[in-house]
Amino acid sequence: MSSRIPLPYAPRVLELFQNPQNLGRMEDATVYAAAGSPACGDMIAFYLKLDEPNAIIIKSSFESYGCASNIAAASQLTIMIENKSLEEAWKITWSDVSEALGGLPSVKTHCGSLAVGALRRAIRTYYKEKELKLPNWLPEELSKDEKHALEEEALAEKLAKKYKLLEKRD
Amino acid sequence: MSNIEGLLKQHGTPEKEVYLDWENGSVVDKEVYAEMRPFYLERTFGNPAITHHMGWETLDFYMKAKTKIAKPLNIDPQALALTHSFSESNNLAIKGIAKLNKKRKKIIVSEAEHLSVIHTAKSMFSDQYKVEIIPVSNDGTMNLDILQERIDNDTLLVSLQAINHEIGTIQPVKEALEIVKDKDDSILFHTDATSAFGRIPLDYGKVEVDLATINSNRILGPKGVAGLYIKDGIKIKSIYEGQLSLEILSPDVENPALLAGFAKAVEIQFNRFDEIKNHTQNLRDKLLYGLQTSIERTEINGPLGERRAPDNVNISYLGCEGEALTVECSMNGIYVSSGSACTSRILMPSHILTAIGRKPEEAHGSLLMKINRLNTEEQIEYVLERMPKIIKRIRSITGGIEL
Numbered sequence: 285m286s287s288r289i290p291l292p293y294a295p296r297v298l299e300l301f302q303n304p305q306n307l308g309r310m311e312d313a314t315v316y317a318a319a320g321s322p323a324c325g326d327m328i329a330f331y332l333k334l335d336e337p338n339a340i341i342i343k344s345s346f347e348s349y350g351c352a353s354n355i356a357a358a359s360q361l362t363i364m365i366e367n368k369s370l371e372e373a374w375k376i377t378w379s380d381v382s383e384a385l386g387g388l389p390s391v392k393t394h395c396g397s398l399a400v401g402a403l404r405r406a407i408r409t410y411y412k413e414k415e416l417k418l419p420n421w422l423p424e425e426l427s428k429d430e431k432h433a434l435e436e437e438a439l440a441e442k443l444a445k446k447y448k449l450l451e452k453r454d
Numbered sequence: 455m456s457n458i459e460g461l462l463k464q465h466g467t468p469e470k471e472v473y474l475d476w477e478n479g480s481v482v483d484k485e486v487y488a489e490m491r492p493f494y495l496e497r498t499f500g501n502p503a504i505t506h507h508m509g510w511e512t513l514d515f516y517m518k519a520k521t522k523i524a525k526p527l528n529i530d531p532q533a534l535a536l537t538h539s540f541s542e543s544n545n546l547a548i549k550g551i552a553k554l555n556k557k558r559k560k561i562i563v564s565e566a567e568h569l570s571v572i573h574t575a576k577s578m579f580s581d582q583y584k585v586e587i588i589p590v591s592n593d594g595t596m597n598l599d600i601l602q603e604r605i606d607n608d609t610l611l612v613s614l615q616a617i618n619h620e621i622g623t624i625q626p627v628k629e630a631l632e633i634v635k636d637k638d639d640s641i642l643f644h645t646d647a648t649s650a651f652g653r654i655p656l657d658y659g660k661v662e663v664d665l666a667t668i669n670s671n672r673i674l675g676p677k678g679v680a681g682l683y684i685k686d687g688i689k690i691k692s693i694y695e696g697q698l699s700l701e702i703l704s705p706d707v708e709n710p711a712l713l714a715g716f717a718k719a720v721e722i723q724f725n726r727f728d729e730i731k732n733h734t735q736n737l738r739d740k741l742l743y744g745l746q747t748s749i750e751r752t753e754i755n756g757p758l759g760e761r762r763a764p765d766n767v768n769i770s771y772l773g774c775e776g777e778a779l780t781v782e783c784s785m786n787g788i789y790v791s792s793g794s795a796c797t798s799r800i801l802m803p804s805h806i807l808t809a810i811g812r813k814p815e816e817a818h819g820s821l822l823m824k825i826n827r828l829n830t831e832e833q834i835e836y837v838l839e840r841m842p843k844i845i846k847r848i849r850s851i852t853g854g855i856e857l
Contacts, residue, residue, distance in 0.1 A: 295460035301781060302464075309854050318855070325775050325794055325803065325818035329855050347853035351777035351794070355851055386457065 294386025297356040304355055306345045306362035313345075315413065317406035319433035320398050326350045326436065328358050330402040334410070339370045339419075346399075353385070353392040357399040360384050370407055371421045376400065378429055394432065401433030468787030472833040475789045476672070476765070476824040477619060477649075482715065483674035489718040490676065493711035502700045502708055512710050516700060519710075519717035526724045527651075527668070527683060528659035535682045535703045536713065540648040541570035543667035543682040544613075546703060547644045548574045550690040551611055551665070552581065558610035562586045564596040564625070565809040566618050571646055572805070575613070583610075592810050593757040594623030602633050609634075611642045616650035616666075620793065620806045620822060621756030622766025624654060628661050642688065648672060648680075652723040653731070653764055664688050670712070674826070675719030679712035726827075734825045735764040737834050741823065742767045744838045749845050753816055755807060767823040770812065774819040774848040782848055783821070786840045793820040 310316075310331035320327040327349040333342045344365055346358040361381050365373040378396035382388045388396055404427055411418055418424065426434070473481075482490075493499060500508025502516050517531065524531040537543045548561065548571070563575045565587050575585045586604045589597050596614055605612065614630050617623065627645050634641050644665040647656055652673040658666055666683040670676055682703070684690055696705030723730065746752050751772040756762055771779065776792030783790050793804030794817070802808075803817035812820075823837075 292458045293461050294457050295464035298461055298464045298781070301778070302785065304851065307851060307853075322818070322855075323814040325777075325814065327855050329853070347851065347855050349773075349852040349855045350775050352781045354775075355778060386460075 291353075291389050291392065293352060293356075293389070296360075296384070296386045297353055297388070300356035300359045300385075301352040304359040306343070306359060307347070308345055309347060310343075310345045315406050315410040317402055317409050319402035319405055319436075320350070321437050321439075321441075322349060323441075324436050324439060326354055326395070326398060328354065328399055328402040330358070330362075330399075330406045332403075332406050332410070334370070341365050341368055341370065341373055344403075346402075350395065350398075351392070353388050354395040354398065356385055357381050357388070357396045358402070361399045361403055365403065370410070371419065374404060374407055374421060376403070394436070397429050397432045398436065400429040404430050405433065465785065468785065470836055471787040471789070472829070472837055473789045474767075474823040474825070474829070474837070475791050476826045477822055478791055479677075480671050480674055480826070481828070482676050483719060483722060485722060486675055486715045486718045490711045490715040493714050498710050498714075502710075503698060512708070513700070515710060516708070516713065519713045522717040523668075523681060523720045524683075526656070526720065526727075527666070528657045529683050530686065533684055533686055535684055536701050536708075537680050537682055537704045538678055538706075540568075540646070540667050540669040540680045542704065543669075543680050544568065544570040544644075544646055545574050546682055546690070546693055547665045547667060548578065548611065548613065549693045550703065551642060551644075551688070552578055552583065553691040553693070554689045555610050558608055560584045560586060560606070560609040562588060562601065562604055562609060562612045564588050564590055564614050566590045566594050566596070566621075566623065566806045567613060567615055568619055568646055568648065569805075571613050571615070584608075590623075590809050593761070594618050594621045594755075594806065594810050595757070595761075596625055596630060598626060598629055598633060601630060602637075605634055605637045605641060607638055609638070609641045611644060613644040613646065616645050616647040616656065617653060617763045617766075618756065618806065619649040620804060621768045621810065622649075622763035623756050624650075624761045624763060627663070631661060631663060649763065652720070652727070658683060658685075665690075670716040670719055673719045673723040674828070676712050676715040679709070679716045681716075730827045731764050733827055734829075737825045737829055737831065738762075738765060738767055740831070741825065741834050741837060742769070744834075745769055745841055748838065748842050753812075755810065755812065755820060765825045767825065768820060770807075770816040770820040771845050771848075772816065772819055773852050774845060775852070776818050776820055778848050778851070779819070779821055779844065782844045783841075786844060788837055788840060788844075790821050790823050792818075793822065794818040 313331035314334040318329040329347040331345045344362045348355045378400045381396040500512045502513035520531040642664040646667045648669040651668040668681045692703045753770040755768040776794030807817035
C-alpha cells in the first residue's frame with residue numbers, strides 16, 4: 285500500500301457516515317450542482333429545494349463518491365443550511381463544517397472544502413439559470429472553496445491524461 | 455474523552471470480527487510467543503558480542519536460530535544478516551551496495567516494487583545514480599523485454615520482488631536473474647521476498663540471487679525483526695553507524711527474543727508448508743470467486759491461477775470509494791485496507807494499481823484482503839455474506855453520481 289496517515293475521525297464523522305442525513309438524489313430540486321471528480325476519488329452532488337420568492341432553502345440533499353469524511357461533511361452541511369436563506373448558506377465556510385464535525389484531520393480538510401464548493405456552485409448556478417441579478421453578497425469572482433473544487437477537477441484532468449499515456453504504452 | 459476514544463465508542467465492538475489486513479500488521483502466533491517469553495524473562499538475554507558466559511550463551515543460540523531460518527532458503531546461515539524490518543533490509547540492500555560502489559551508476563527496479571525499494575532507489579538520485587523503473591503488465595508482471603533493453607555494463611543493481619504485496623503477482627525472478635547474469639555477471643540482483651517467504655518455495659541455493667529480503671511478521675513472527683540474505687563475496691556496508699555488535703550491518707544491541715520468535719515462526723511455517731498453502735489457497739479462491747460472482751461491477755486485480763500468491767484477494771468495486779468501504783467493512787467487523795487515494799498521505803491512488811493500468815476510479819474502489827493460516831472457512835463465509843450488503847450501502851451513497 286502507499287504511504288499512510290492515521291485518520292482519527294471525530295465521533296460525529298462516524299455517526300454521520302453510519303446514518304447520513306439528507307442522503308440521495310432529489311427529483312424535484314430547484315437547483316443541482318456537483319464538485320470534485322472521480323479521478324481524485326472525491327465527488328459531491330448537491331441538491332437544493334428553494335422557497336424561491338424568499339430565497340430560502342426548504343431542504344437539501346447530497347450524494348457522495350468519497351471517503352467517510354467526505355460523506356459526513358456533505359451531510360453536515362445539508363443539516364446546517366436547512367431553512368437558511370441563500371445568503372446565510374453562502375456564508376458557511378469549510379471551517380464551520382469542520383468544526384461542526386468535531387474537527388477533520390488536516391489531510392481531510394479538503395473534504396469540507398469540497399462540500400462547501402459544491403453548495404456555492406449550486407447557489408451560483410441558481411442565479412445563473414434563473415437569469416437573476418446577482419445579490420450583493422454573491423461576489424462575481426469565485427470564492428476560495430469554489431476555486432478549490434476547480435483545482436481538484438484540474439488535477440483529475442491531469443491524472444486522466446497521464447492514464448491515457450499509460451494506455452498508449454500498452 | 456479524546457476524539458479517538460469517542461470514535462471507538464461510536465464505532466462499538468462488532469459482534470463478529472474477521473481480520474484480513476495481514477498486509478499491514480499481524481498478531482504473533484501463540485507458539486511463537488511461548489518461545490520468545492523466556493528470552494525476555496529468564497535467560498539468553500546477554501549480548502552475543504561480549505565475552506562472558508551469558509554472552510556466549512546468546513551467541514550459541516544466535517547461530518542455531520539463524521540455521522533454522524536459513525534452512526528453507528537453502529542458504530548459508532552466516533550469509534543471513536538480521537535487521538529490524540523488511541524496509542531496513544530493502545534500504546540496506548540498495549544503499550549498502552551503492553556505498554561501496556565507485557563505477558556503476560544505474561539502479562533498476564520494477565514499477566510494482568514496495569515503496570521501500572522504489573523510494574530508496576530514487577533517493578540515490580542525489581548520489582548521481584540513474585534509476586530505471588521497469589513497467590509491469592496489466593497483471594503486475596515485470597516486463598522482461600524492457601529489462602533486457604535497459605541493463606548494461608553501467609548497471610549496479612536490479613531489484614525485483616518475489617511476490618507483489620498488493621495484487622499478489624508471483625514475479626519471474628528466475629527468468630529476470632538469468633537475463634541479468636547473461637548480460638553481465640557482475641550486476642547484482644536483489645529480490646524483496648517479504649510477501650513470498652513462507653508462501654512459495656524459495657531456493658536461493660539454486661536460484662542464485664545476490665541479495666534477498668525476508669520478514670518475520672508476515673509469517674506470524676514478531677514485528678521488529680527481518681533478514682537480508684547476502685551471498686558470500688558480496689561487498690556491502692552498513693547504512694547507519696552504531697556500536698560494535700554481532701550484526702555489523704545493523705549495529706545495535708541484539709534482541710534474542712525477536713530472533714527466537716522469528717526462528718520459531720519459520721519452523722512452524724515450513725513444517726506445515728503444504729497444509730498452510732492449501733488452506734490459504736482454498737480460502738482465497740472461495741473469497742475471490744465468491745465476491746466476484748455475488749457482486750456486480752467488480753474487477754480482480756492481479757493474475758489468476760498459478761501466478762497468483764496463495765493468500766491474495768484484491769478486487770476493485772466500481773462505484774465505491776475505498777476508504778468509505780474500509781470504514782463500512784470495519785462497522786461489520788471486517789478489517790481490510792484499500793488502495794484508494796483517500797487512505798494515502800499524498801491523496802494519490804496506489805502506485806501499483808496505476809502501474810497495471812487501472813483507471814483512478816477503479817483504483818479508488820479497491821480492497822485488499824489477505825488470507826492467513828489463522829483464518830477459518832466460517833470467517834470467509836461471514837465475509838461473503840456481508841460484503842454484498844456493504845457494497846450496496848456504499849453504492850447507495852454514491853447514488854447517481856456518474857463516474
